[in-house]
Amino acid sequence: MAVMPAVVVVEDDLHIRQAVARVLADMGHDVVSAGSALAGLEAVVQQRPDLVLLDEPESGVDLVNIELIGNAIRGLLEKNHHTKERKKSGLIITHSGYILDYVEADRGCVLVNKTIWCTGNPHEILEGIRERGYEGCLTCQR
Numbered sequence: 001m002a003v004m005p006a007v008v009v010v011e012d013d014l015h016i017r018q019a020v021a022r023v024l025a026d027m028g029h030d031v032v033s034a035g036s037a038l039a040g041l042e043a044v045v046q047q048r049p050d051l052v053l054l055d056e057p058e059s060g061v062d063l064v065n066i067e068l069i070g071n072a073i074r075g076l077l078e079k080n081h082h083t084k085e086r087k088k089s090g091l092i093i094t095h096s097g098y099i100l101d102y103v104e105a106d107r108g109c110v111l112v113n114k115t116i117w118c119t120g121n122p123h124e125i126l127e128g129i130r131e132r133g134y135e136g137c138l139t140c141q142r
Helices: 014-026 037-047 063-076 122-132 134-139
Strands: 006-010 030-034 051-055 089-093 108-112 115-120
Touching: 006 014, 006 037, 014 030, 030 037, 037 051, 037 063, 051 063, 063 089, 108 122, 108 134, 115 122, 115 134, 122 134
Parallel strands: 006 030, 006 051, 051 089
Antiparallel strands: 108 115
16 A cells, blocks of 8 residues: 655644544545644654645744744755655645745645635735735736
């Protein structure tokens, strides 16, 4: 039987965190969950998971620690390797976009009413949101 990727789930809402962890564990993944960005950082450093799911890692974190979290994520995601050589993945959910100052994301998406409305370069998408608000995503042609 194939070994399923290890996953770290970082989510402050206990019920969501438990539900996501349970679904992934039921699929056969080795799951570690954390309730805060700093606890998630510790789990990422210790576990070196194949996949990290982060819900608003910059929420409630000062600028120094955002940089620490971003550097750890960037290291885990092997951003110094060519895309095809990378073995690790991540999904980062952000509302403020501050984490993008420290993590070089390959792709950004905007979810509106359970639908992906816009995809592309994360920095361009964030700049568009800052200029036009999330309503601008509804008319996005990406």
